Amino acid sequence: MTVGLFIPCYVNQFYPNAAKATLQLLQKLGVDVVYPAKQTCCGQPMANSGFEHLSQGCNDLFVENFAEFDYIVGPSASCVLHIKDHLHSDHAPEEAMIIREKVYELVEFLTDVLKVDKLDARFPHKVGMHQSCHGLRGLHLAKMSELVGPPFSKPEQLLNMVDGLELVTLDRRDDCCGFGGTFCVAEEAVSVKMGKDRVIDHTKNGAEYITSPDLSCLMHLEGILHRDQSKVKIIHIAEILNASL
Amino acid sequence: MSSREEILQAVLHNQPESTPLPDMGIFKVEFEDIVQKYMEIFKSIGGEVYAVHGLDEVKTMINKKFDNNKRVITTLPALNDIAELFSPDATPHSFDDVELAIIKAPLAVAENGAVWLTEEAMGQRIIPYICQHLAVLIDEDSIVASMHDAYARIGAADYGFGGFIGGPSKTADIEQALVLGAHGPLTMTVFIIK
Amino acid sequence: MRDTGTKKHAALAEEFIQDKEKADWHDGALWWIRQKRDMQANQTPQWEELREAASAIKMNVITNLHTYLLQFEANLKKNGVKVYWAANADEHNQIVYSILKEKNITEMVKSKSMLTEECNLNEYLEERGIGVINSDLGEYIQQIDNEPPSHIVLPCIHKRKEEIGALFHIHLGTEEGLSDPTALTRVARKHLRNVFLTRRAALTGANFAVAETGEYVVCTNEGNADMGAHLAEVQICSMGLEKIVPEKKHLAVFLRLLARSATGQPITIYSSHFKKPRPGQEMHLILVDAGRSRLLGREDFRNSLKCIKCGACMNTCPVYRKGSGLSYHNTITGPIGAILAPNLDMEKHADLPFASTLCGSCSNVCPVKINIHDQLYKWRQVIVKEGYVANSKALSMKAMAFTLSSPAAYQAAGKTGRWVLNYAPFAINNKFNPWYKQRDMPGGPKESFGEWYAKNQGKKED
Numbered sequence: 001m002t003v004g005l006f007i008p009c010y011v012n013q014f015y016p017n018a019a020k021a022t023l024q025l026l027q028k029l030g031v032d033v034v035y036p037a038k039q040t041c042c043g044q045p046m047a048n049s050g051f052e053h054l055s056q057g058c059n060d061l062f063v064e065n066f067a068e069f070d071y072i073v074g075p076s077a078s079c080v081l082h083i084k085d086h087l088h089s090d091h092a093p094e095e096a097m098i099i100r101e102k103v104y105e106l107v108e109f110l111t112d113v114l115k116v117d118k119l120d121a122r123f124p125h126k127v128g129m130h131q132s133c134h135g136l137r138g139l140h141l142a143k144m145s146e147l148v149g150p151p152f153s154k155p156e157q158l159l160n161m162v163d164g165l166e167l168v169t170l171d172r173r174d175d176c177c178g179f180g181g182t183f184c185v186a187e188e189a190v191s192v193k194m195g196k197d198r199v200i201d202h203t204k205n206g207a208e209y210i211t212s213p214d215l216s217c218l219m220h221l222e223g224i225l226h227r228d229q230s231k232v233k234i235i236h237i238a239e240i241l242n243a244s245l
Numbered sequence: 246m247s248s249r250e251e252i253l254q255a256v257l258h259n260q261p262e263s264t265p266l267p268d269m270g271i272f273k274v275e276f277e278d279i280v281q282k283y284m285e286i287f288k289s290i291g292g293e294v295y296a297v298h299g300l301d302e303v304k305t306m307i308n309k310k311f312d313n314n315k316r317v318i319t320t321l322p323a324l325n326d327i328a329e330l331f332s333p334d335a336t337p338h339s340f341d342d343v344e345l346a347i348i349k350a351p352l353a354v355a356e357n358g359a360v361w362l363t364e365e366a367m368g369q370r371i372i373p374y375i376c377q378h379l380a381v382l383i384d385e386d387s388i389v390a391s392m393h394d395a396y397a398r399i400g401a402a403d404y405g406f407g408g409f410i411g412g413p414s415k416t417a418d419i420e421q422a423l424v425l426g427a428h429g430p431l432t433m434t435v436f437i438i439k
Numbered sequence: 440m441r442d443t444g445t446k447k448h449a450a451l452a453e454e455f456i457q458d459k460e461k462a463d464w465h466d467g468a469l470w471w472i473r474q475k476r477d478m479q480a481n482q483t484p485q486w487e488e489l490r491e492a493a494s495a496i497k498m499n500v501i502t503n504l505h506t507y508l509l510q511f512e513a514n515l516k517k518n519g520v521k522v523y524w525a526a527n528a529d530e531h532n533q534i535v536y537s538i539l540k541e542k543n544i545t546e547m548v549k550s551k552s553m554l555t556e557e558c559n560l561n562e563y564l565e566e567r568g569i570g571v572i573n574s575d576l577g578e579y580i581q582q583i584d585n586e587p588p589s590h591i592v593l594p595c596i597h598k599r600k601e602e603i604g605a606l607f608h609i610h611l612g613t614e615e616g617l618s619d620p621t622a623l624t625r626v627a628r629k630h631l632r633n634v635f636l637t638r639r640a641a642l643t644g645a646n647f648a649v650a651e652t653g654e655y656v657v658c659t660n661e662g663n664a665d666m667g668a669h670l671a672e673v674q675i676c677s678m679g680l681e682k683i684v685p686e687k688k689h690l691a692v693f694l695r696l697l698a699r700s701a702t703g704q705p706i707t708i709y710s711s712h713f714k715k716p717r718p719g720q721e722m723h724l725i726l727v728d729a730g731r732s733r734l735l736g737r738e739d740f741r742n743s744l745k746c747i748k749c750g751a752c753m754n755t756c757p758v759y760r761k762g763s764g765l766s767y768h769n770t771i772t773g774p775i776g777a778i779l780a781p782n783l784d785m786e787k788h789a790d791l792p793f794a795s796t797l798c799g800s801c802s803n804v805c806p807v808k809i810n811i812h813d814q815l816y817k818w819r820q821v822i823v824k825e826g827y828v829a830n831s832k833a834l835s836m837k838a839m840a841f842t843l844s845s846p847a848a849y850q851a852a853g854k855t856g857r858w859v860l861n862y863a864p865f866a867i868n869n870k871f872n873p874w875y876k877q878r879d880m881p882g883g884p885k886e887s888f889g890e891w892y893a894k895n896q897g898k899k900e901d
Contacts, residue, residue, distance in 0.1 A: 009843070012888045014881040019888035023896065035892050038846035046843075048797065048816065050823030051836040057844025137799035145477065146755065146803035148486040172470070176757045180796030187794060188873035189453035193462065193761045194796075195878070223878030249524035252728045256680070257505040259736030264502045267495040269688060274484060286705060337670050338636055356483075356695075357705035370717055371669035374662045374709075392691035392706075399687070405715035409694070411706045414662040418577035418593065420600045421468045422620035427576060428628060428635070429662025429709070 002032045004066045006074030006083075006103070008215075009041040015215050018236035022075040022106055025242040029114055033073075036065040044082035048181045052086065059089050059096065067095045071113065072103040075238050077135030077214045080105040085138070105139055106238055107213045111154045116161075123243045124164030128207030129155060130198065130221065131174040132214030141213065145174050155213055158241055165240065168205045175201075179220035195224045202232065209235045274391035279355045280437060283388050287358035287435055290412040291425050294435040296385075300324065303382065303436050307347065310434070311378060315344035320368040321382070337371035346376035352398055353383045353435070356391045359411035360435065363404040370406050379413070379430040385439050448794040452762025455597070465597060466760040472593075473754045475703025476804065483699060493692050494808035497745035500683050501735065507650040507683045508726065514653025518715045520722040528558035531727050535560060535642065535675060538723050539569055542673055544640045550657070550664035551575040552644030553591055553748060554677050554727055557770045560642075571642075572634050574663040576627055583610045589764030589772060592701050592750035597763045631663070641667030643713075645678035646747065647693055651686040654714035655724070658697060658707040665711055674716065676724045680731045681744040693747060696806035701749040734782045739817045743778050745807040752801035752811055758794055767791060774801035778814040781822065789827035792818035850889075 003026060007019045026033045042062065043055030062083065066072045074080050083103045089096040110116045135141040135155075142153035159165055178184070178194025185191075199221055202210050210225075210232060212218050218234040225232055246254075276282040280296065287294045297303055304327050311317065318340070319328035328347055331340075340346075348367060350360035360381050364370050373379050389395050399407075414429030425431060456462045480486045500507060515522050525531035531554075539547060547564070549555065549571055561571045561582070573582045577594030581587065583606050588594030595603065604618035613626055635641075643664045648655040655676060657664045668674045684690060698704040716722040735741050753759045753773030764772035769780040769788060777795060780788035792815045801811040822828065842848045874880065886894075 007888050009849075014884065016884050016886065016888035016891055020891065023892075035889075035896065037889060037893065040846060040849045041843040043843070046836055046840055048819070049832070049836060050793075050819030050821075050828065051833075051840070052820050053824070054836055054840035057840060061844060061846065133796065133798035133800070137803060144800075144803055146480075146800055148480050174800075176796050176798035176800070178757065178761075178796060180798075183793070183796050185873040187449045187452065187758070187762075188876060189449065189456050190758050190762045190794075191796075192877040193456050194757050197466070197761075219881055220878065222881060223874070226879040227877060247524070248526040248530060248728075251526055252524050252680070252726070252732055253505060253508065255728070255732035256508065256735060259732055259741075260504050261502050261738070261741070264495070264498045266499045266685065266689075267492040269492070269692070271488060272485060272492075272691075290705065290708075341632075341636060354706075359706050359710070364717070369669075371665070374665040374669060392695050393688070396688045396691045404712075405717060406711070406713055408665070408709060408711040409706060411704075411708050411710075414660065414708055416576045416624060416661050417702070418575070418580065418595060419603055419620035419623055421471065421593070421596070422600070424621050424624040426628065427624065427661030427663070428574065428631060428666045 001070050002034060004069035004072045005033050005035040006039065006066065006072050006079070007035065008074060008076045008079040010219070011076055011215050014219065015236065018075055018215055018238055021236065021238040021242040022073070025238055026073065028120070028242070029116065031114070034069070039065045042079040042082045043086070044079060045181060047082065047086055056090070059087055060091055062087060063089045063092045063095050063099060066099055067092065070102065071109065072099065073106055073109045074103070075106045075213070075236060076216065077105045077132045077139055077141065078216055081134040081138035105135060105141070105213055107135070107141055107155050107158060108139060111157055116158065119158065119161040119241055121161070121241055121243050122163040123240045125208045126166045126168050126206050127159065127240070128168045128170060128202035128205065128210045129159065130177060130202070130210050130212040130217055132212050132217050133176050135213045136174055142174070155237055159237070162240060162243070168202070168207045170201050170205055172201055177217045177221055179217050184220055191220070192224065195220050199224050199230070199232070203230065207232060209233050211235050211237050211240055213237050269393065272391070272393050274356055274393070276355055276390055279388050279390055280385055283353060283355040283358060283437070286355065287412070290358050291415060292358060292412045292433045292435060294437065296437045296439055298439050306436070307345070307380060311345045316342050317345045317347070318343050318372070319347040320366065321347065321349055331368040331372065333369065335369070337369055337375070340369070340371055340375050343372070343376040345378045345380060346372050347380045347382070348373060349382040351387060352395055353388045354392060354395050354409070355388055357411055359409040361395060361399065361407065361409055363407040365404065373410060374429045376430055379410070379433045380436065381433065382436045382438060385437055388437070446768070447790040448762070448766050448768070449790070451766035451768065452758070452794070455763040455766060456761060461599060462761060464599070465763055468596060469754045469760045472702060473804070476700055476751055476754065479699035479703050479705065483695065489692055489696055490806055490808050493696055493806055494745060496684060496689050496692060497807050499685065500681070501741055501744055504680065504683065504735065507685060508680065510650040511648055511653060511683055514650070515724055518653045520653065520716070520724050523723065523725045525725050525727045525729070527729050531558050531677060531725055531729070532560050532563040534725050535677070536564060536567055536569070538673065538675060539564070539640055542639065544569070544673065546570045546638055547640040547642060548572050548574050548634050548638040548667045548671070549642045550644070550659060550667055551578055552642065552677055553770060554644055554679050555642065556587060557729065558727070572631070574631055574634065574667055575659070576624065576661060579627060579631065580606060587765070587770060590750055590753055591748050591771060597765060635666040635670050638667065639671055640673040640675065641671035642675040642677060643668055645676050645682050646697065647684050647690055648678055648682045649687050649690065650683050652714065654712045655682070656690060657711050657713065658709065660708045662709050665709055668713065669717070672720055674720060674722045676713070676722070677727060678724065679727050679729070697747055697749055700751040700804065700806040730783050737782065740778065740782060740814055742809050743775065743814060745809050746775055747807055749806055751804040751806065755800045755804045757798065758796065767794070774811045774815070775809070778811060778818060781818050785822060785825060786827055789822045792822060
């Protein structure tokens with residue numbers, strides 16, 4: 001099995017450690033991973049702003065870079081969801097549809113494809129789990145609080161395998177953080193208010209770290225935490241799952 | 246072309262290909278003790294409910310609970326010793342001073358505590374809404390589990406007006422603070438006759 | 440009516456958030472209603488099947504609307520109800536006016552009807568000498584404050600009790616400083632009872648209209664629709680075309696879902712089935728199009744005609760909770776308003792589909808399973824294509840698309856200082872960047888993952 005590693009543009013530029021952790025974690029689990037060097041972006045920034053018609057170049061490039069792999073795995077729920085829901089290509093329409101089926105967010109790849117049941121990881125801290133909306137309601141990584149059904153959470157299933165880690169209970173377990181792509185600047189006041197309220201929920205319940213399968217949410221929360229000179233840090237879930245003893 | 250024709254034409258032109266109605270038979274609501282469930286739900290929505298053994302018990306309780314110096318009306322001839330029998334010819338406005346109205350409902354729903362009343366049962370449409378307090382009698386075996394059962398029981402019966410009433414009128418428009426007695430009755434009491 | 444002018448959602452929401460204590464209260468109050476909704480959903484057997492059935496029934500209505508409208512009309516007539524068709528708001532208002540004028544009626548009481556808000560009926564009638572009083576307590580409060588409702592179920596949820604007390608002091612002569620909700624409600628009850636008793640005409644909306652029987656159902660908790668209708672000699676119902684359900688038995692599905700979704704009650708206190716006028720009374724029903732038949736023709740958006748106006752999407756929406764309903768500058772606010780409004784006036788409401796993070800919670804609570812967040816995304820595409828976004832935004836998007844379409848340009852941009860710095864909204868560290876106003880930017884690492892990989896892992900594989 002060869003996995004194409006999909007590292008979204010902003011992760012590549014700002015959070016290389018999360019990307020490295022993703023790569024190392026997959027390698028530790030015995031997966032053959034290749035990072036196609038010519039990848040750029042999933043096209044979501046344009047599409048969510050209403051410019052989906054401009055993302056054709058991005059789409060074609062994505063197909064070109066990733067069509068050859070058995071699976072495509074990325075440490076960003078939001079970008080993966082965008083590929084799953086919107087990838088299309090006039091040049092290679094079939095390949096694009098196949099990619100939609102074989103692209104996975106890291107957590108779901110670990111739980112659903114690799115069926116990981118134990119991890120060699122230690123992270124002795126109190127951690128608050130931020131459900132990215134695209135991971136939750138788009139990729140169904142956990143049970144959504146609005147729906148009626150049996151509870152489950154793929155990220156928490158993995159975090160529970162980490163030695164020493166304690167998950168904190170939040171008052172609102174899956175409320176949106178307010179990042180929302182260009183929403184974060186177009187609706188600055190609401191975006192920040194939403195982010196601040198999420199941060200308060202985590203901090204008042206004792207989290208030392210806020211983690212998530214989505215760095216875009218975390219980048220926004222980090223911006224708020226840092227401005228408030230909070231001691232609470234953000235960390236991508238791959239970095240926790242890859243944290244060694 | 247009239248607006249009617251224009252609208253209908255636009256609708257016909259724009260509506261997509263027909264899709265089927267779902268199977269309504271899949272909805273089954275069952276309670277172990279339907280009367281108990283009804284009572285529990287009705288209390289939770291701000292109503293008072295008593296299981297009684299007959300009209301005498303109802304009369305005693307009503308005399309005890311309500312001010313019978315004020316106007317009490319009923320649609321039930323059997324209660325004319327404690328209440329004035331409503332007049333079908335009176336104007337609806339004339340019921341403005343009714344303190345308590347006592348009526349009988351043919352149907353009640355356990356899942357939400359509501360009773361079903363047609364205008365026949367109400368006497369006049371306005372009565373259960375304009376009175377300060379509402380008392381409704383129901384027979385124990387007229388309680389059904391769900392709204393599906395209720396509509397099955399109502400069936401094709403004709404009426405000019407009918408309504409489900411599920412408790413005293415309420416509002417929470419001011420700061421979400423629950424206030425019983427918005428425009429309709431301040432209280433609603435149900436007597437389940439065994 | 441006080442107008443929000445040309446201000447857009449972002450600016451209006453920012454104004455609301457300035458009062459932090461009030462904004463927090465608003466958020467908490469709506470979240471509490473969301474929690475009550477969750478409790479009901481979890482206690483109701485087959486909840487998800489109910490939503491599915493409701494959605495399917497409404498889809499059947501959308502796809503057979505022509506037949507159902509004709510059937511409904513025929514049954515209304517059989518029941519002795521006078522039927523009118525209005526293509527738009529103006530025609531609707533004219534019809535109401537002509538009914539009242541015919542009877543020399545100069546005062547009317549109205550229960551909650553979002554449709555008549557949409558049509559600006561009150562203003563229309565007032566200009567012609569007819570007074571209208573909104574009898575739903577929340578709508579009454581909004582009316583005396585000369586402000587539109589901020590929420591379709593909770594019209595004045597954005598007001599604190601002290602503000603309402605101050606309004607009552609001015610308009611109803613209550614003691615200054617009185618703000619107890621029960622005391623204020625009692626004052627309104629007394630005042631409005633006199634209104635009900637003296638109005639010869641009452642107008643209601645309709646929650647559901649049954650094609651099979653010609654009856655329509657009006658749901659209220661306060662009993663105001665019934666107080667108005669059963670005392671008036673002229674009863675008018677204004678309803679949108681989409682309110683139809685095929686058969687009476689289908690009401691079971693909707694009445695089980697509506698109040699549970701809206702306020703977390705097992706049923707609305709009053710679900711009144713109006714079928715025939717009472718002796719001596721006239722009943723009129725106006726079927727209103729006002730953009731609905733056009734929406735029916737928009738494939739990606741026609742689903743929104745399923746809406747039963749429960750308001751659940753507003754209560755759950757974090758953008759709504761933080762920024763309040765009035766920020767949406769539209770009669771129907773919140774997520775559902777943001778997908779209905781562009782169908783009515785795309786230019787005026789071009790900002791609304793962008794007033795969302797696309798978190799998707801709205802679609803999950805929707806009792807008729809409208810794909811609200813998908814439609815928000817799709818409206819964005821339409822609005823951009825129709826040219827309702829700023830040119831500067833279009834240009835920067837084009838430049839961004841160019842860079843991202845070319846690995847060479849992307850990598851070159853990366854090397855010369857990380858391309859993201861040019862395009863990412865959060866990257867420019869200056870006071871003109873909205874990102875930086877209340878947030879810091881991420882620290883820039885020494886090298887990107889791609890650069891690191893090329894140096895380390897990439898070489899191993901070569």
